[in-house]
Amino acid sequence: MSQGFSQLFQSFSFSGGAGNQNFLSDYASIKSGSYGKLLKAYYGKGSSSATGSDAKKAPTNTLDKILEEKKNPKISKEAQEANTNLTTGLSKLKGSVSALQSDKTYTNTENGQSASEKVVAAMKNYVADYNSVVTAAKRSTLTGKTAYVANMMQSTSANSDKLAELGISINANGTLQLNEGKLKAADVSKVQELFSTDDVMSYGSKITSRLQFANSNTSANNTNKTESTDKTESTDNTGTNNATGSSAAALKDISKKMASEELYAKIKDEDGNETDKYDIDKIFAAAKSFVSNYNQMFHTAESSSNSGVLANLSQIKNKTAKNADVLKQFGINVDAKGRMKIDEDTFKKSDMSKVQKFFKDYGSSVATNASLVDYYMTTQAKASNGYTAAGAYNVQGSARYADFI
Numbered sequence: 128m129s130q131g132f133s134q135l136f137q138s139f140s141f142s143g144g145a146g147n148q149n150f151l152s153d154y155a156s157i158k159s160g161s162y163g164k165l166l167k168a169y170y171g172k173g174s175s176s177a178t179g180s181d182a183k184k185a186p187t188n189t190l191d192k193i194l195e196e197k198k199n200p201k202i203s204k205e206a207q208e209a210n211t212n213l214t215t216g217l218s219k220l221k222g223s224v225s226a227l228q229s230d231k232t233y234t235n236t237e238n239g240q241s242a243s244e245k246v247v248a249a250m251k252n253y254v255a256d257y258n259s260v261v262t263a264a265k266r267s268t269l270t271g272k273t274a275y276v277a278n279m280m281q282s283t284s285a286n287s288d289k290l291a292e293l294g295i296s297i298n299a300n301g302t303l304q305l306n307e308g309k310l311k312a313a314d315v316s317k318v319q320e321l322f323s324t325d326d327v328m329s330y331g332s333k334i335t336s337r338l339q340f341a342n343s344n345t346s347a348n349n350t351n352k353t354e355s356t357d358k359t360e361s362t363d364n365t366g367t368n369n370a371t372g373s374s375a376a377a378l379k380d381i382s383k384k385m386a387s388e389e390l391y392a393k394i395k396d397e398d399g400n401e402t403d404k405y406d407i408d409k410i411f412a413a414a415k416s417f418v419s420n421y422n423q424m425f426h427t428a429e430s431s432s433n434s435g436v437l438a439n440l441s442q443i444k445n446k447t448a449k450n451a452d453v454l455k456q457f458g459i460n461v462d463a464k465g466r467m468k469i470d471e472d473t474f475k476k477s478d479m480s481k482v483q484k485f486f487k488d489y490g491s492s493v494a495t496n497a498s499l500v501d502y503y504m505t506t507q508a509k510a511s512n513g514y515t516a517a518g519a520y521n522v523q524g525s526a527r528y529a530d531f532i
Contacts, residue, residue, distance in 0.1 A: 212259065213273070254295065274432070275341035283330075286321070294309030381417045386486050414457075446489065446496075
């Protein structure tokens with residue numbers, strides 16, 4: 128299948144040009160509430176104001192109505208059904224992919240069933256479950272899950288030639304179609320290679336990765352609600368918060384704390400006089416939280432296809448790599464994957480004045496990028512409203528994508 132791809136969102140320049148400055152200025156205005164005040168002032172004109180108990184019953188102006196709808200979204204029965212089908216479908220699809228990754232599928236059984244027959248059966252289940260997920264995603268309001276479905280569809284389109292050799296074609300609406308006869312005639316080793324777990328870049332590995340994140344993106348009780356990326360969003364099977372936006376926001380906050388003067392305030396004696404000692408336990412607790420949130424943000428954000436998220440993650444990685452030797456002096460080691468680990472004894476024996484000086488620059492810089500990761504994940508991810516057949520987002524809602532929505 129020959130089809131071009133569009134990025135999930137338009138790329139942003141981080142070269143410090145005027146466009147970037149304007150964007151950051153707008154972002155600051157949004158965060159400070161200036162836009163909200165302006166909109167309230169504008170839309171409030173001419174609006175009938177409610178008094179007494181009526182003021183509590185209904186929004187008083189256009190902006191309040193918009194905010195009220197955001198807090199209590201009205202979801203159609205069709206969308207509710209799609210949300211349920213998507214959540215269920217993702218779990219089923221994970222199982223059908225696992226069957227195609229299992230060695231047992233590619234061996235003959237004692238009851239006479241050949242490997243070829245088992246592969247065909249497994250592939251039929253995969254195609255059916257894949258199509259159910261794609262169909263549900265296009266009507267679902269669970270934006271966190273549908274983002275990963277879109278990415279899954281892109282991986283499928285990128286492997287269209289290999290899939291075609293096995294009798295699997297991609298329809299105009301992004302669903303799959305299986306030619307059973309062609310698959311039966313194919314070498315089962317080619318199917319096994321396509322879904323190999325040994326190769327992290329194989330088609331099967333990529334689909335599994337997307338399903339893993341999609342399945343852990345939202346808790347079950349949010350199935351029929353508009354998905355949110357705030358701090359109440361889901362946890363994975365370890366109980367760790369798995370919302371990229373919230374982990375980035377947490378890293379931003381703790382990075383600012385590590386860069387603050389308050390954290391390094393000297394301990395006072397019984398008479399209230401300042402000593403020359405630091406509250407090392409307090410500083411270590413903050414550093415430990417910094418490391419934890421740093422790792423969590425990368426764990427949840429690296430699979431994103433949002434160019435703004437990826438650009439800021441890259442900047443944070445580069446800053447950390449350049450300062451790896453200094454971090455190591457404080458007992459914070461960075462591994463080959465860019466993850467951090469802190470040694471308590473080494474950190475507590477470090478010169479806290481040096482720790483403070485280092486994090487004043489490094490911590491502030493990380494906070495800036497983490498803030499932008501949070502922004503892109505929680506704001507830009509909701510801008511799209513449709514898919515191309517290849518799984519690329521239709522950001523503008525253009526009519527040329529109407530058949531795929």
